[in-house]
Amino acid sequence: MELPLKSIALTIVIVTVLTWAWRVLNWVWLRPKKLEKFLRQQGLKGNSYRLLFGDLKENSIELKEAKARPLSLDDNIAIRVNPFLHKLVNDYGM
Structure with missing residues (x-):
């Protein structure tokens, strides 16, 4: 009687x-890739989906470059x- 109880519990855990x-x-x-596909079919361009960090690396690089340049009044x-957003608007439009 105990063996079927263990197998039922194991089956429930696995499921x-x-x-x-x-x-x-x-x-x-799956959902972000599906959304990306639908948006591309509608003609919207943009960066492709990347798992976990996305555009974080490019964003931080561009922010460092922007802060390194001198700024006049x-x-x-x-x-x-926000240099990354400025670049995206210039590349892909608004």
Whole structure:
């Protein structure tokens, strides 16, 4: 009687873990890639989806470069405040 109880419990645990893994995979990878595909079909350009950090590396590099350049009083402040967003708007439009 004890063997079937253990196998039922193991089956429930396996099904629960697989369901959780599928939901995480869908949330982290499948849904963003599907959304990216739909947006590209509608003609919207942009950077492709990258897992976990996305554009964080490029954003920090451009921010360091922008802060390294001198800023005069008649310069456009938007380039200094958020250079990555400024680059995206210039590359892909608004």
